[in-house]
Amino acid sequence: MSDENLYTPPAIWTWDQESGGKFANINRPIAGATHDAELSVGKHPLQLYSVATPNGVKVTVMLEELLALGHTGAEYDAWLINIFEGEQFSSGYVKLNPNSKIPVMEDRSTATPTRIFESGSILLYLAEKFGEFLPKDPAAKTEAMNWLFWQMGSAPFLGGGFGHFYAYAPSKMEYPIDRFTMEVKRQLDVLDRHLADNEYLAGSEYSIADMATWP
Ligand SMILES: N[C@@H](CCC(=O)N[C@@H](CS)C(=O)NCC(=O)O)C(=O)O
Incomplete structure (x- = not known):
C-alpha cells in the first residue's frame, strides 16, 4: 500500500470541500431539498x-x-x-x-x-x-423476510461501496477495494450456497426476496 493515500482524520470533521469522484456534485453531509420543484402525477393508482x-x-x-x-x-x-x-x-x-x-x-x-x-x-x-409473492405459510414467509432484510441490509451498501472505490473514487486505493471486494464476494458465496439447496430464496416459492436480490 502506498503512502500517498495516508490521511489523518481531524478530531471534528467539517465539510470544507467536495469529496471528489464521480458523484461529488450531488454528495452533501446534510439532508433536505436543494431546490423547489413539484413531482409530476399521472392517471394511474x-x-x-x-x-x-x-x-x-x-x-x-x-x-x-x-x-x-x-x-x-x-x-x-x-x-x-x-x-x-x-x-x-x-x-x-x-x-x-x-x-x-x-x-x-x-x-x-x-x-x-x-x-x-x-x-x-x-x-x-x-x-x-x-396478496402475492409473499408465502402464506409462516415459516416460509419468515424465510422470505430473512432474505429480503439480508439483501437490504448488506447488498446495496456493500455493492455501492465496492463500486465506489473500484470505479468512481478519484484514486484507486488498495485497502478499501480489498475490504469491499472480500465482503461482496463472501455475500455472493452466502447466496450461492443457499441457492445450491433451494430453488428460490424462501424455498420453493418465488417471492419478493428474489425480486430484491436478482438485480
Ligand atoms: N436503501 C435504499 C437505497 C436506495 C439507493 O441507494 N438509491 C440510489 C440509486 S441505486 C440513489 O438514489 N442514489 C442517489 C444519491 O445517493 O443521491 C433502497 O433500497 O431504496
Missing part, C-alpha cells in the same frame, strides 16, 4: 419515481409481475428521476422520500395518498396490498 439502477429495478420487476397476474390496481406511472442531476433533492421528491434516494412510490388509491420509500418497504407494501 401508483406513481413510481425511479431510475433503472439495481434498487430501482426491484420495484418495476414486482409491478410488472403483478400486472402479468392480472392485477389492474398495479397500473403505474413511471417517472424518471435523474440522480446524476440531483432530481432526488427537489422539494417534491423529499416530501415523498426524506432520504432522497430512488425508488419512491406513492399509492393514490388510498383515502389519503400513501408514500412508500426504501425498495424493501415498497416490495412488502405491494406484496401485502395484492
